Amino acid sequence: MTAIADEQTRAVAPRMFDASRDPADGAAQPASSAEERATALTELAGRHGTKFILATFVDLNGKPCAKLVPVAAIGELADGALGFAGYAAGLIGQKPQDGDLCAVPDVSSFTPLGFIKPGLAMVHCDPHVGGEPWAYAPRVILKNALARLAAAGMTAKVGAEVEYFLVAKDDAGALGTADARDDSPHPCYDARGVTRMYEHLTTVSEAMNSLGWGNYANDHEDGAGQFEQNFNYDEALVTADRVVTLRYILNVLAEQRGMTATFMPKPFTDRTGNGLHFHLSLWGAGDTPLFPDESDPRELGISPDAYSFIAGILEHAPALQAFLAPTVNSYKRTGATTTESGATWSTNRASYGGNDRTHMIRVPDANRLELRSGDGAANPYLAIAATIAAGLDGIEKAMDPGTPCGPGERKPHAHALPATLLHAVEALRRDDVMLAALSGDAAIGRYFADAKEQEFIAWHGQVSDWEITHYLTAV
Numbered sequence: 001m002t003a004i005a006d007e008q009t010r011a012v013a014p015r016m017f018d019a020s021r022d023p024a025d026g027a028a029q030p031a032s033s034a035e036e037r038a039t040a041l042t043e044l045a046g047r048h049g050t051k052f053i054l055a056t057f058v059d060l061n062g063k064p065c066a067k068l069v070p071v072a073a074i075g076e077l078a079d080g081a082l083g084f085a086g087y088a089a090g091l092i093g094q095k096p097q098d099g100d101l102c103a104v105p106d107v108s109s110f111t112p113l114g115f116i117k118p119g120l121a122m123v124h125c126d127p128h129v130g131g132e133p134w135a136y137a138p139r140v141i142l143k144n145a146l147a148r149l150a151a152a153g154m155t156a157k158v159g160a161e162v163e164y165f166l167v168a169k170d171d172a173g174a175l176g177t178a179d180a181r182d183d184s185p186h187p188c189y190d191a192r193g194v195t196r197m198y199e200h201l202t203t204v205s206e207a208m209n210s211l212g213w214g215n216y217a218n219d220h221e222d223g224a225g226q227f228e229q230n231f232n233y234d235e236a237l238v239t240a241d242r243v244v245t246l247r248y249i250l251n252v253l254a255e256q257r258g259m260t261a262t263f264m265p266k267p268f269t270d271r272t273g274n275g276l277h278f279h280l281s282l283w284g285a286g287d288t289p290l291f292p293d294e295s296d297p298r299e300l301g302i303s304p305d306a307y308s309f310i311a312g313i314l315e316h317a318p319a320l321q322a323f324l325a326p327t328v329n330s331y332k333r334t335g336a337t338t339t340e341s342g343a344t345w346s347t348n349r350a351s352y353g354g355n356d357r358t359h360m361i362r363v364p365d366a367n368r369l370e371l372r373s374g375d376g377a378a379n380p381y382l383a384i385a386a387t388i389a390a391g392l393d394g395i396e397k398a399m400d401p402g403t404p405c406g407p408g409e410r411k412p413h414a415h416a417l418p419a420t421l422l423h424a425v426e427a428l429r430r431d432d433v434m435l436a437a438l439s440g441d442a443a444i445g446r447y448f449a450d451a452k453e454q455e456f457i458a459w460h461g462q463v464s465d466w467e468i469t470h471y472l473t474a475v
Contacts, residue, residue, distance in 0.1 A: 038078035040107045041123070045071045048112040051119030055082060055103045056244070057127050058138050059090030060448060061326070062379035064248055066122075067103070080104040080128055091451050092127070093136025093444065101127040101134060109241050115207045116252050124241045135439035136447070138381035142240055144439045145385035149282075149392060154290065158384055159233030159279035159368075160243050163376060164250055165225045165267055166197065166259045175267065177225030178259040184224060185340035193220040197227065203253055204229055213242060222341045223271035233279060236388075240380040243276070263376030265325065266332040270340050273333030274376030276324075278384065280391075281368045282309065292366040300354055300404060301366030310352050310361055310369060311401035312394020313387060317350035317360060317373070317415050319431035322424040322452060323386040324374035328459040331420045333375055347373060350415035353405040360417070363404070373417065382438065389437035422456045425449045 044050070055077055056066040065084065069077045076082060083100030086092050094101065103125035113120040127137040134140055149156055166178040177183065182193050194201065201218045208215040214232035221228050231246075233239060247263060254261035266273040282290040282305065293303035313320065325334060336344045345357060352361035352369075362370040374383050393399075405411060418424035428434055428449045435445035 034079040037107050038075045041074045041078055044110045050121040054122040055125050056122050057125045058244055059092045061091050063090045065089045077105055104128050111245055135441055136444055138379050141438045142237055142381040142385045145388045149388055155283045156236040157233055157281050158236045158239040160239050161228055161277040162246055163221055163228045163274040164261050164263050167262055168259055182224045187220055187224050188222040190220050207249055236384050240384055243380040265330045265375035265377050272339045272345055276374040276376050276378045278371045279368045300363045305395055307401055308394040308399050309391035311399035312391045314350045314401055316390035316431055316434050318418055318427035319434035320386055320390050321418050322428040323382045324378050327377040328421050328456055330375050330377055334417055348417045349410055351405050356407050358408055386437040393433045421452055425453045
């Protein structure tokens with residue numbers, strides 16, 4: 001929820017640790033062959049004192065999967081010879097009888113993690129099957145979406161706001177804030193709460209800055225025990241990788257202090273939930289920003305393409321929520337009517353406006369839009385890929401979102417966002433554009449929808465305390 005007056009004019013941070021150049025050199029070229037990847041990884045490992053590399057990818061649910069690879073085996077890693085049983089890894093389009101997923105590292109994503117364990121690093125990988133990128137793999141899905149955008153002469157840059165709670169369980173197993181004194185109904189920006197978590201927050205901040213991410217704010221959010229730590233925007237794939245890396249860093253560093261960092265959308269009924277807000281902008285040839293337009297008659301200062309991009313997102317919003325809010329718990333955040341603080345900070349309508357956080361899309365300035373309906377459970381690769389697909393459909397069809405809403409205004413024609421995960425799944429199945437948003441293949445969209453329907457049914461089959469309270473002696 002951090003207010004950044006000029007986020008999309010900040011200098012773009014360098015690409016993590018780019019193996020194909022020294023930081024003082026010019027633009028890097030990707031390592032394209034196994035031999036080049038091995039050479040680049042070996043050089044990086046030597047430069048940073050790396051002894052082990054976490055070769056990492058995520059499944060469709062965003063679960064980080066990795067093998068811990070000693071530097072002596074960099075050749076095998078670079079060659080894509082490290083196989084994973086895909087079905088065991090998680091939701092990634094495989095059956096028990098299928099062949100291995102082989103992790104092919106993106107050397108430019110090399111990230112030293114010595115602040116977690118001396119000699120540790122991470123590299124993000126693209127799973128391959130049979131020598132080809134696996135279309136069900138989230139990182140591959142985003143790269144495919146970006147390729148489609150590039151074919152239209154555009155690139156996307158993205159900033160992300162990662163919100164999380166620091167929690168712990170008491171002796172009875174009840175969940176509460178890790179800081180027992182953090183119990184105010186209005187804790188947002190509280191200097192005392194930030195100070196009590198100083199060691200954790202500053203360790204994370206220093207870690208981000210050591211990686212060149214440009215951490216610029218660390219604050220207490222709107223719920224007791226809730227925090228947000230921000231870093232500079234960058235190319236879409238870079239930012240998605242960093243969200244995954246940051247979640248890992250937050251989880252491990254919190255655990256080392258006896259806490260749990262959770263991105264669960266709604267861990268507490270009476271508190272604000274965890275969002276994952278994205279700040280998006282499109283760029284053309286020569287790194288020319290495509291959103292600003294001083295002649296805009298609607299006074300937001302943005303271009304016709306920006307309006308059409310917004311319109312596409314709003315048009316596909318109900319189906320898009322299956323990717324932005326992908327769990328049963330997600331809809332307890334967007335469906336909340338109030339919280340202890342008095343605001344939910346999560347809309348249930350597909351609306352847009354200016355610098356107004358009550359809308360699904362906020363346009364705080366001419367450089368970007370903020371998509372606010374994503375939550376902490378969202379897989380950043382899928383969320384960004386699906387948003388690009390929706391927005392690009394809006395541009396291709398020259399859609400118009402209508403006039404922006406005034407402060408707090410709700411227009412009657414705005415789509416209602418799904419009330420539950422099952423509603424989102426049903427919307428996804430009706431939306432051909434969103435079904436094909438994952439690597440351009442509707443079969444992958446249907447696979448995802450089927451898995452989410454089963455997730456909903458599994459939850460629905462559990463008897464809850466609420467049901468016991470309301471129905472045990474109801475008749």
